[in-house]
Amino acid sequence: MTSVSSTDTGAATTTTTNTTTTSSSSSSSAHTANVSSDSDIDWDALIEAAVLQKQLPADRISNKITENEAKIESYNTMQDLLGDMLDSVETITGVSESLTEQDDIFSSREAYLTGIGGADAENSLVVTAEAGVAIQTYELTIDQLATSQKVASASQSSGYDELGYTGTISLSMEGAAIPVNKDGDEDPTLLQVEVDDTMSLVEIADEINTRTDYTGVTATVVAVNENDFRLVLTGETGTDIVMTSVEGDDIGQSLGLTDGSGAYVDELQSSQIAKFNVDGVEISRKSNTVDDVIDGVTFSLYQTTDVGESIAVEIGQSLSSIKDAVVSLADSYNAYREWAITQQAIDASGSVSDDATLFGDNMLRNINTEIARGLSKVIDSEGMALLGLSYDENNYLELDESELNDALLNDIDQIEDVLNFQYETSNSDLAVLRRNANMPSELTLDFTVDEEGALVGVLADGEAGLFEVDGTRIVGVEGTDYEGITFVYTGDENATISFSTSAGMAEQLFQSLNKYTDEDDGLLTEKIASLEEQNEDYEAEYDDYMSIVDAYEMRLTELYSSYQAAIEEAQSSLDYLEAILNSGD
Template sequence: MASVSSSTSSLLTSAYSSSTTATTTSSSTSSSDSTSSSSSTSSTTDTDDIDWDALIESAVQAKLTRADTIDVKITDNETKIAAYQTLQSLLTDISTAAQALRAPSGVLDSQDDAFLNRAAYLTANGDVDASASVSVSVESGTEEGTYDLQILQLAKAHKVAGSSMSSSSEDLGLSGTMSLGVEGGESVEVTIDEDMTLAEIAEAINATSDESGVSATILKVSSDAYRLVLSSVETGQTITATDGSGGVLASLGVVDEEGAFTDELQAGQDAILVLDGVQVTRSSNDVDDLIDGMTFRLYQTTPEGTSIAVEVGADVSEVKSAVQALVDAYNAFREYAVTQQTLTSSGTASEDSVLFGDGTLRSATLAVYDALNQTIDDTAMSLLGLTFDENNYLELDETALDEALLSNLDEVEALLSFQMDASSSNVMLLARGTSAPADFTLDIATDADGAIVSASVNGDSSLFTVSGTRIIGAEGTAYEGFTFVFTGDDDQSIDISFSTGIAELLYNATEDLADTTDGTLQTLIDNLESTNDSLQSKSDTIRSAAETYRTNLTNRYAEYQAAISEAESTQDYLTALLDQWNSS
């Protein structure tokens, strides 16, 4: 029988002994008659009674216990990663909402600034329907102001028509060419075949309208009367049309024998408007080059003696929406934070409280709450109609917010946003850090050409580096992260002060935590994911070794079964010989 290794002998012995019975042999010998008899009764082992698979599985599972423990740790880490990612997302929502209200610096971020959103407010002066006469769109950051507008004439496209035709779908039998264009442009030749219908002639004209500036339509006057209508694509332009070979335009009744239009439906004309007493003309009713950042869309003329006041101001509806977004983002975060602190009836953390007692969640909650409770120049968030309820959720009084936006917009902006006050308009803020330095005087020295030589505070020029017109705060100083643009050309000493509003504080508190590149939460997430990668590798190694062990054990037990079967066969053979010998 094959030798049994120490690692499996106990299992085999147990299985074997549990499925066999002792062999009893009795012998009696009579000396008087020299007769001996031997009877052997054997209840032999049946290897089929041994649950080899169960033995193997038990041994393998013993090896896998450590891997199972590791997998539980991986699952716990994955649950925590998901919780951190949810927290990260909620804080990002607060950061995004705060971004719109903190007056972000720099050209790229200015589009996010709700206080730079502009709207045009129209007021009728006299008996005129302002909104039916004009609409005005205003780009973000456009200078505020009020303008007086009169619309004396709308721009129109030139339209001419041909004579009546009985059908638009029957071949006209016309053949030849025509040249179409607009004054000041290039004419395009259109070829007409005799098998073309009126509709197909219009289609041929439209195929070249991008080049010619002339389009064609078919006007159905009645069931048996159709007219070709030519229009200038752009308003304020005049169509030019010349018959070529075949006299197609004349046959269609568009021009007479002298080449003049037979039926001018509408003359092309420019728009004429008066803005603050200055009369201007434009070829289009969409006027976007009159004032930077403003587009006027003219719909109808204003009656004589009337005008429309166009006031460009802050779009307070956008600010209100941004405040509501901030309230919603905070309350969603607050709800999640409360969920993470839920206890069971026995006083232990509930199953959903994955971040129970987590230091990062606690820090985030305190930072957000502290920012909202800040008082800026004796003004608090109550100015906006914001209060905390008994569970520290934010409640918004829209009536109070509307009143503040309409009557105290500057105060609202000062409460929420980051602001810089400089004694000279020659310095502008391009970028800023997360904390504002104390009031200071920036001394700027220039050379004979007006280029910046140095920038210093209290004589210390190491606080800044100069790059062209930019003055950049040095790393490790109170001015780190701040970049100023200087537009002057001579030496100046400029007094600068900053104020930090609630939205700025919220942004700084949440952005540092939620940044998906190197924020606090992302670092925690990355560390847990790295830990899980290592744990998964260990678990995979253990499971791979266990499967190898399973294979080896299966093969070994197969050898044991073969050896047992061989031993039993030999035993049966010897018993049969003994019985035969005793019976002879």
Template sequence: MASVSSTGSSTSTSFTSSALNSDWSALIEEVVAAKLSIADSIETRITKAETKVSAYQELQSLLSSMASAAYSLSAPSGYSDQSKDVFNSRTAYLSTNGTYTASNVLGVAVNDGTELGTYDIKVTQLATAHKVASNAQTSKTDDLGYNGVFSLGVDGGTAVNVTVTDTMSLTEIASAINTVSSQSGVKAAVLKVSDTDYKLVLTATDTGKDITATAVSGDDVLNGLGVTSGTGTFANVLQEAKDAILTVDGVQITRDSNEISDALEGVTFYLYATTPTDTSVTVEVSANLSSVADSIQSVVDTYNAYRDFVITQQATSAAGTAADSAVLFADGTLRSVNSDVMTALNTVIDEESMALLGLSFDATNHLVLDDSTLEDSLLSQLDKVKALLNFSFQASSDEFTVLRRGTMAPTSFTLDVEVDGSGAITSASVGGDSSLFTVSGTRIIGAKGTAYEGFTFVFIGDASESINVTLSYGLADRLYNAANGAANSSTGSIQTVIDNLNEKISDYESDVSDIEDRADALRDRLTARYARYQAEMAKAESTLAYLKAMLDAANSND
């Protein structure tokens, strides 16, 4: 602003101007900051929501690990993932009534799902490969001077021609034989007996098969080397071809290999040595108890990791409020999941509980495993262990089985299956309600939204039948369903919460973006407005300066 003052007969005018020196930018930013303060509070909400998402994702991962651990203990016979059922894992236990180590005589591999049993094995002869040699040659590198073709093969195989020229040495003939050994079934080697004694050795690549050799044209190379005699027979037989001979529970078996996979279904024998007279090896095909024990330990480990997380989320501060680390304190989803997990672990089947497995809770509800109790139960009560853990299925019809399973079907019901004259299934119902199922070929599929959702049954009968079905949801099965039902990345309850939070975060981010855009627009408007004010005030200052100059001139004339 400007001021004009006068004293006596003379007039003195003075002007002061602060307007031109005002910090318009600071004023503008102060107004804009007030508008952006709303965005700051929304940013705080975003941070809290993102922290919750991270916590839920950690919970999801922990439950997923628990579900995976429980799954191998829950899969029933006949289920589509039967290969993952740890109770189908097999191993062979070997013992002998001799003084030797059984595994030095016999090796055994067992396929998963093989029938359990015990077998008495005696090995009386190992299979051997036919092996013949040439006469002694003074050098392995000198040209031998033979020009001829001979064929090599084994009984039951394909003979292959080998061509020899006069510039080839013993080593080069062996190399020519080995070039076609994959077709002929015969391989060659040069054996150094001494500095002046080398022999060509031919060996059948398979045991129990005789080598065949025939001169085709030109020089009779093999006869010249002394491999064959004048009659065409082998002159120097190092080892006869022999079949393996063993007895299984007193029944003699002969094979041309020491690897025998077709004597017992799902069992492969590897013969290493013969059993001494009056001794045998006992082979017990059994469930792989180590795999079962490892899977139970895995359940314990994954549950305890989950329990650590839950305890963190329930922590309180000294003031009795939620601790900073308790992001999901009093969270309804976590509370529901925890209730389902604990209910599953407290499952009782035929009066047996997790105590049968050597499991118990400590003071903090962590699982504790007694290895001795578990080992005793696996050795003496395996069927009870399996019944406690597995989902089980029984039906009154041998032509009816379960392919996939759900989680809510009654533990017992009667399924009425109707079949037409061609043997095709026309309907399936429980209590006369056919809307509970849909039919696709031989498959009977539980309808969505019903208690039978998730179940797929297979019926291969050709006549209508009422089938009594009994189901049992074991501890591991229930634990898998509880953990997977929450953790599943597509349909799980936790994923639903995460999706909702991410949607809210996206909305918050959109709100912040809108506020920031409006604040930027406000800054632009204020900047333009104050620029106009600045221009007007500069003009006024110029006018005042002009008037002052005129007054000063008038005063000086007086």
């Protein structure tokens, strides 16, 4: 930012320029004659008046710089507020132009659980679903949870004293593959734990835990009392721990974990698999977290259900997330609206308020118009009222949560139409993969295939050269209004297919706001850059003017100093003559 100010100081003029690139200062007091005489001429005042007059063009440039700085600050505020609104809109529409990404709020999924027959659904099961998975309802019973095998050592009198054992053991989970090293080769040594005679029970546990990623076994030391410490090994759910002695002392037997035959002496808990039922199909897994039964759905089992109990799992759209997104849109719009009002303010005298830096600004007016147009979008006679939104007397958005809740429960498809991009085709062989900001409301595509059914040509409203064929994809040609649009045609015959689109409230706002706020080539980014570049030119011009003013002030100072010197010399001569004449009396 650049700041230029002019300040009168006594009989001198001091001008200071603060800029990121240059600075210039002029002080007439540095050049004034500072004449002390009987002359009635105020040379400093004459110099000051002349310099101020000479400096007027520089002052006008300084004012332009100040005005630009104020505009830059306002445009930055505008960009930030519009960016917040864009963020809330992108939550609804998704951040990608791709329709296959499924990152819009209506593609997000939530699982709604209902206990049947007294089942405690909330504590028995957690279900998560990836975006875009099929909306469906399932019925589950949980018969058995997967558990880990836990085994304990014999009692040790201390957890920290040296035990005196030296040997190597191998730990793994039954049936597990041998881990591979960084070279991709199987490496059984990754399963091995080395114990030396200086290690305590706690240190042995720590050493075992350094291999957990490979072995699946974790170790803890339990202090039963001050003289009773035991090593407890815990494996992965659904399978048993395999311990073998590799060399040296049999560490498992020495610690009392295993007997002479290798069997565990004190099994605290046996391992078992999880057993549950989905829509009448019996399923078993080693883990209580299961993500391979239904594609995109993860079941986390926590508690079994009793006979006659079950849990209904409804995979549906995330209504709470959709509601939060609508609330966020209203809040971000109101924050922008509050600022925009300050840019249209009139003070008590009827003049433009000092804070209204962008009063009458074309860009502000245009974006306000586009936002209003987006919010007033109507699809099939439905608009913001369906969302429980309305304007108050100051054009802030008000939300009726009960109306929004009712619509979410009963008109969710209509809400999606009102907010997002939608399309329809006359033939299911055509689908849209990507959209752009200039999606046509209607379009007719003529497809031509060869004898083998491969797509070879396409016309858009009878015109060639607007789309290119890439296998089954039809891609808008760069430089045309269709750049960025991608279709896919799965048919194998010549066809004429009609295509229509609708851009809902959030979609239209997304396209408008993105046009202004894009950090690379948005209109606001370009406007701010233009003003900053203009200020750099102004600063250089200001410095040039001030160099001229400085030189002019110095010339005046020297000239008036010579005048003063001449007057003083004449006065001295006059005084001398008068003295001679008076001496004759």
